Amino acid sequence: EAQVTQNPRYLITVTGKKLTVTCSQNMNHEYMSWYRQDPGLGLRQIYYSMNVEVTDKGDVPEGYKVSRKEKRNFPLILESPSPNQTSLYFCASAPLPGTGGHEQYFGPGTRLTVT
Amino acid sequence: GENVGLHLPTLSVQEGDNSIINCAYSNSASDYFIWYKQESGKGPQFIIDIRSNMDKRQGQRVTVLLNKTVKHLSLQIAATQPGDSAVYFCAEVGASGNTGKLIFGQGTTLQVKP
Numbered sequence: 001e002a003q004v005t006q007n008p009r010y011l012i013t014v015t016g017k018k019l020t021v022t023c024s025q026n027m028n029h030e031y032m033s034w035y036r037q038d039p040g041l042g043l044r045q046i047y048y049s050m051n052v053e054v055t056d057k058g059d060v061p062e063g064y065k066v067s068r069k070e071k072r073n074f075p076l077i078l079e080s081p082s083p084n085q086t087s088l089y090f091c092a093s094a095p096l097p098g099t100g101g102h103e104q105y106f107g108p109g110t111r112l113t114v115t
Numbered sequence: 116g117e118n119v120g121l122h123l124p125t126l127s128v129q130e131g132d133n134s135i136i137n138c139a140y141s142n143s144a145s146d147y148f149i150w151y152k153q154e155s156g157k158g159p160q161f162i163i164d165i166r167s168n169m170d171k172r173q174g175q176r177v178t179v180l181l182n183k184t185v186k187h188l189s190l191q192i193a194a195t196q197p198g199d200s201a202v203y204f205c206a207e208v209g210a211s212g213n214t215g216k217l218i219f220g221q222g223t224t225l226q227v228k229p
Contacts, residue, residue: 004158031215042204042221043159050215058216090158102147102208104217106158 004107012113021076023091030096032074036087081114127226134195138188138205146209153202
């Protein structure tokens, strides 16, 4: 089954404790992206990757890191989480933009709470 | 800054009626515009997209219209069904020539009354 998986689905942590949210896709997509969703603010792009070893900032990259060492994986790293990073996080993947469309497949989401 | 916004936060329609969800965008350089549907507790799901060189595109029960003159995008859903109840987001792709960057609107909640 074609899908994007995220782990963990739920996480409660404390300020300053480094964490990683994993994202994996099995569709051989070049493009992957991370978003956060907050009430009243919609979805905002954190980072995206057009291919292996290529990453770029979205609209809200501060406080986050990503890496793209393999095509299928795109982990989101919070080196020192803060309460304002409490949010619902989505990972998505798609064929390379501009190749005929931009149908992104989203993961199920990770709800992160930082206390 | 760049902004993609929706005109109405909530739209309530009767089952069987047609629904129209609107979206305004500000960046005329965007390549694609996309509509997503998000049901409660799930990730967004692609509905339909349209390239900037098109005015209209039809899918199954959905039509997207693009008016570049006034920077307006709309999603029309024919014969709305209870299963269409969700939050709908528009997104623009390729703002400022950057094809990897997406900007989402804040979303419109569609409520379908039986």
